[in-house]
Amino acid sequence: MPTTGVPTHEVLDRLEGYRHGDLRWKDGRAFSLAYFAGPEAHELAVEAQKRFSSENALNMDAFPSLRALTTEVVGTVCSLLGGDDQTVGVFTSGGTESILTAVKGAKEWGRSRGVHRPRMILPTTAHAAFSKAADYFDVEALRIPVGTDYRADPHAMAAAVDQDTILLVASAPAYPQGVIDPIDEIGRLAQDHDLLFHVDACMGFTLPWLERLGLLTKQWNFTVPGVTSMSCDLHKFGYTAKGASVLAHRSKELRRHQTFITSDWLGGLYGSAALLGTRSGGSLAAAWAVFQHLGEEGYLRLTERAFRARERIQAGLTSIDGIAVRGAPEATILAFGAPSDGAIGAAVAGPDRQPPIDIYAVADRLWAGGGWYCDRQTPPDSLHCTMNAVHLDVADDFVAAVGSAVAAQREDGRAGDRTRAYGTVE
């Protein structure tokens, strides 16, 4: 902190100075982390966020504007998720908060039925946030291996159900390989055993639009009997400002278990819908504004572009010798690496019989050489791409960059950096 305050313009100049070296997401270099629907939607989100940044969504009696905006945004998302007039939701700061809150609610629901050592059953592809929830709330997370198509295995999940089981989890689509779990079969399982069933559609804001475009026919949402809650992020494929997700419940009765209320302090009656206390109204206002600005036509257009980008990049990557795409991606996500052995395991030589490529070394080259950023996953070793609307224009450039990186890697066989994480580890 300087002794004497610095003038505004100089502060902003200095602040901008910190950016050099950052991922260039507006140029389509980011295959997760940031999404771009073009300058107009982006600037509108920033402006709306700014206008409501100091309003506090902890207390909507004091800010009726935020209650009205919440009703509209959450209501829109519930209906996009196939909900009916019983479906309710809460606006949260992101997928992690939606998931933590859902698991916390499931734990309370289980407790109300006498389950004191709660357990959830989830596929190995379910997001890391479920493990975080298990850790925070002391719920056992039993991860069940997915099939060779990377989809959840309902039979193996059924075999794992016991009297402490409270919750089943599936994804639409799953983050690692972009496939949609068999929601209908798992819904039946949940009904047969009278369990809660959460569908994580944090990446699934694309799905209602893909359905309308005729690019998806699978069932994935509240229209499936047995689905009791869903998470859906808006700061990903809703193309709005960071800090925006919805946790939806099939009914008010199910939502009740997640709400926290206490009067056990000297501050009087306190209640909060999810994990955060004070919460900026900014991300809510931004989500409302972007919904209005893009409208259904905007989301159809953007989602189709993202889907075509995935198809184009998938086709391009598949044509590179020694590179395979994992499973059969269904939405706007894919993962690629050296072909693996059919089981979800070790890389094997490509069709050309050359040794398997170190795909993490390819990631190092993509980042150092062209500023392309892909997440690193394992097992099996692979790179992850979430395509959004911005990627259609750079699809061929990216495939070419991967092709060059693979060729260079064959030349010198450098070892890839295995220390980088999906998030930040400190």
Ligand SMILES: *Cc1c(COP(=O)(O)O)cnc(C)c1O
């Ligand atoms: C991104 C994501 C999450 C976590 O959401 P955050 O917004 O990063 O907290 C959970 N599940 C899936 C499928 C995701 O893609």
